Amino acid sequence: xxxxxxxxxxxxxxxxxxxxxxxxxxxxxxxxxxxxxxxxxxxxxxxxxxxxxxxxxxxxxxxxxxxxxxxxxxxxxxxxxxxxxxxxxxxxxxxxxxxxxxxxx
Amino acid sequence: xxxxxxxxxxxxxxxxxxxxxxxxxxxxxxxxxxxxxxxxxxxxxxxxxxxxxxxxxxxxxxxxxxxxxxxxxxxxxxxxxxxxxxxxxxxxxxxxxxxxxxxxxxxxxxxxxxxxxxxxxxxxxxxxxxxxxxxxxxxxxxxxxxxxxxxxxxxxxxxxxxxxxxxxxxxxxxxxxxxxxxxxxxxxxxxxxxxxxxxxxxxxxxxxxxxxxxxxxxxxxxxxxxxxxxxxxxxxxxxxxxxxxxxxxxxxxxxxxxxxxxxxxxxxxxxxxxxxxxxxxxxxxxxxxxxxx
Numbered sequence: 001x002x003x004x005x006x007x008x009x010x011x012x013x014x015x016x017x018x019x020x021x022x023x024x025x026x027x028x029x030x031x032x033x034x035x036x037x038x039x040x041x042x043x044x045x046x047x048x049x050x051x052x053x054x055x056x057x058x059x060x061x062x063x064x065x066x067x068x069x070x071x072x073x074x075x076x077x078x079x080x081x082x083x084x085x086x087x088x089x090x091x092x093x094x095x096x097x098x099x100x101x102x103x104x105x
Numbered sequence: 106x107x108x109x110x111x112x113x114x115x116x117x118x119x120x121x122x123x124x125x126x127x128x129x130x131x132x133x134x135x136x137x138x139x140x141x142x143x144x145x146x147x148x149x150x151x152x153x154x155x156x157x158x159x160x161x162x163x164x165x166x167x168x169x170x171x172x173x174x175x176x177x178x179x180x181x182x183x184x185x186x187x188x189x190x191x192x193x194x195x196x197x198x199x200x201x202x203x204x205x206x207x208x209x210x211x212x213x214x215x216x217x218x219x220x221x222x223x224x225x226x227x228x229x230x231x232x233x234x235x236x237x238x239x240x241x242x243x244x245x246x247x248x249x250x251x252x253x254x255x256x257x258x259x260x261x262x263x264x265x266x267x268x269x270x271x272x273x274x275x276x277x278x279x280x281x282x283x284x285x286x287x288x289x290x291x292x293x294x295x296x297x298x299x300x301x302x303x304x305x306x307x308x309x310x311x312x313x314x315x316x317x318x319x320x321x322x323x324x325x326x327x328x329x330x331x332x333x334x335x336x337x338x339x340x341x342x343x344x345x346x347x348x349x350x351x352x353x354x355x356x357x358x359x360x361x362x363x364x365x366x367x368x369x370x371x372x373x374x375x376x377x378x379x380x381x382x383x384x385x386x387x388x389x390x391x392x393x394x395x396x397x398x
Binding site: 043046047048049050052053055056059060074078082 | 191192193195197199200202206208209
């Protein structure tokens with residue numbers, strides 16, 4: 001299963017990003033082989049619709065679960081329609097790597 | 106020919122509504138019967154509260170055209186997504202999914218232009234605001250726009266409001282929303298002349314400067330009315346003089362008149378000092394603008 005984690009940078013040392021649509025990067029962690037892939041969020045500075053576009057990206061990537069600080073209403077609507085699980089984590093201090101370690105336990 | 110005068114301010118609470126209603130009232134008694142007040146503050150219109158004796162004559166919906174994607178026709182080529190500046194369209198070819206987000210769409214029509222398949226994108230009318238007319242007998246004195254709760258389409262509502270055939274008097278007073286953002290631009294760019302209402306306070310001066318910068322950038326003619334004037338804030342007079350900004354008039358501060366406003370009795374027993382100030386402003390406006398009406 002693919003799990004996306006919002007990230008402020010492009011490595012597992014980067015801090016977890018609490019924002020979904022405006023996150024700098026999405027870390028796609030594949031539980032089947034433990035691989036990670038970092039995808040830059042092209043829409044992070046968009047005037048509007050960043051959440052919608054981020055949700056669209058997640059669906060395209062085949063992500064089934066997303067871990068972020070929170071999700072906006074438009075992103076929520078779309079992710080719900082595609083039955084993608086949204087996990088809210090209020091942890092601004094952890095790195096993406098630490099979160100992945102917790103998932104692997 | 107009609108003359109459109111916008112009443113704007115930057116800072117809220119300087120007296121846009123007070124000035125608009127007073128100009129409306131005094132123009133009617135002093136100049137011409139063909140005056141209309143257009144409440145362009147579509148997020149919180151309030152002019153109707155003060156116009157007693159005027160009945161609601163009609164109400165109609167203002168619509169926004171929003172495209173709908175017919176997924177049985179759509180080829181999921183994503184051309185519309187590429188064209189959309191507002192990130193309003195989601196197309197997922199693998200899921201046969203194509204949808205327009207109504208709250209992001211600005212009705213620009215780019216997607217219908219981009220779409221190679223006729224009939225795949227069809228525009229549908231969605232109500233965003235209410236337009237109400239108030240008046241007595243046949244004549245409409247107030248045309249009000251009221252944005253539906255939850256709709257973010259202020260500028261579109263204002264543009265459609267001002268295009269309405271109900272807006273037809275010789276002199277049209279556009280009561281603008283507060284601030285200096287898009288809804289204000291949508292109002293003042295439709296006007297032939299804009300009156301900036303300010304007050305003698307640091308906050309009033311600060312926002313007046315923003316508004317003056319906006320008017321100059323838009324290259325729109327304007328003048329200033331100082332409301333609640335008490336001759337106790339020299340910085341404002343100095344600024345207006347230094348910038349060579351025309352002062353149309355000064356409305357003296359009156360605590361009693363503020364109480365009247367709070368009771369909704371803005372146009373009942375207007376104090377003489379205030380009536381005199383407005384009469385002078387109208388005489389000035391007549392020589393300046395209204396001869397073209």
